Amino acid sequence: MKYTKSLVLSTVAMLAFAAPSFAKNITINDTQGPNSAGWGAPGKNQGGEDQETEPGTIGNQSWDLEAFTLNGSSLKIYSGYDLLNGNNPFGLGDIFVGRANTAKWKSTDYTGSDAAINGVNNNSQFKYDYVIHFNNRSGYSIGAGTYDVYALAGLTTELLDESTVKGLSNPYKLNDRSIEGLTKVGSGSLSVTLDQTSTITLEDGSQVTGGAHFIGEINLATTGIKLSQTDDNLFHLTMGCGNDNLIGRVPDGGATLALLGFAVSGLSLVSRRLGRK
Numbered sequence: 606m607k608y609t610k611s612l613v614l615s616t617v618a619m620l621a622f623a624a625p626s627f628a629k630n631i632t633i634n635d636t637q638g639p640n641s642a643g644w645g646a647p648g649k650n651q652g653g654e655d656q657e658t659e660p661g662t663i664g665n666q667s668w669d670l671e672a673f674t675l676n677g678s679s680l681k682i683y684s685g686y687d688l689l690n691g692n693n694p695f696g697l698g699d700i701f702v703g704r705a706n707t708a709k710w711k712s713t714d715y716t717g718s719d720a721a722i723n724g725v726n727n728n729s730q731f732k733y734d735y736v737i738h739f740n741n742r743s744g745y746s747i748g749a750g751t752y753d754v755y756a757l758a759g760l761t762t763e764l765l766d767e768s769t770v771k772g773l774s775n776p777y778k779l780n781d782r783s784i785e786g787l788t789k790v791g792s793g794s795l796s797v798t799l800d801q802t803s804t805i806t807l808e809d810g811s812q813v814t815g816g817a818h819f820i821g822e823i824n825l826a827t828t829g830i831k832l833s834q835t836d837d838n839l840f841h842l843t844m845g846c847g848n849d850n851l852i853g854r855v856p857d858g859g860a861t862l863a864l865l866g867f868a869v870s871g872l873s874l875v876s877r878r879l880g881r882k
Contacts, residue, residue, distance in 0.1 A: 630811040631674060631675050631840070631854055633652045633853070634653050634654065635659075636711045637773055639653075644665065650671075650814065655669070655815065666816040667692050669815065670682070671851075672807065673851060673853030679825070682842065682851070685816055685819070686844065688797050691745035691746055691844070692745070692844070693745060694744075695745055696746060696845050697747050698768075698776075698842060698845065699737055699776075699842075700840060701733040701841040701842075702830055703732060705839050707836070709730060725767065728759050728761075728776075729760055734756065735755065735757060735790070735830050736778075736779045737752050737754050737823065738752055738779045739795070750797060753789050753791075755789055756790050763787070764782055765778070765780060769846060770846040770847050771846060774849070775847065777843055790830070791828040798820050800817065800818045800819075801817045802818070832855065838854070839853065
């Protein structure tokens with residue numbers, strides 16, 4: 606079959622425009638039990654995480670972490686909780702990234718002392734591969750949302766701060782004492798907008814509800830994070846009290862996005878070769 610330059614370029618363009626169709630609500634249930642029935646338990650919408658906080662915690666929109674979405678390299682967080690300014694007296698935690706078969710993230714992973722409130726623990730217990738660490742904290746605010754990204758290796762020297770109320774939501778954030786021994790792989794800033802619309806329909810048709818929503822966005826392309834191609838990828842987020850725990854899971858190990866990238870790269874190479882004729 607003979608390919609023309611115009612056909613190749615048209616195909617590349619179609620693939621580029623098709624990329625947003627991979628936008629997906631990646632929220633899954635955090636496996637903790639539902640909150641009191643007085644606040645819409647066991648939760649609504651994707652993963653049952655909208656209009657839900659953890660058992661025995663304050664249940665209202667201002668503490669609700671609602672959804673993770675992934676569209677290409679754009680990772681978004683939808684939340685009734687104020688992502689930048691926190692909620693007195695607890696601030697937003699760091700975002701941990703790992704593999705579903707390795708990282709500890711389910712309530713069934715915690716037994717005995719694992720679920721205790723220890724104040725500081727380490728990554729030999731949790732086994733995350735990366736942390737998006739907010740570096741401009743003041744009180745319960747993360748300032749402008751700037752962050753550094755560090756690679757983790759499941760070591761006891763990788764100290765993690767735990768939530769002070771809800772142990773099953775751990776880990777909360779990277780302990781600053783660990784930074785000197787870690788490898789920094791990227792940096793950036795969490796951009797946050799406020800949408801006063803009570804119900805928002807997301808790109809894949811799923812919804813978040815309940816009142817005003819803070820929408821945070823991170824460009825994963827600048828983080829240096831290399832997603833696993835052989836295991837499901839996890840994103841984990843909570844706040845200082847562990848009042849709500851949010852888990853995102855990419856079920857195909859990122860293979861779909863990788864294949865799209867290979868296709869575009871291959872067609873671009875053919876295009877350049879055609880252009881030299």
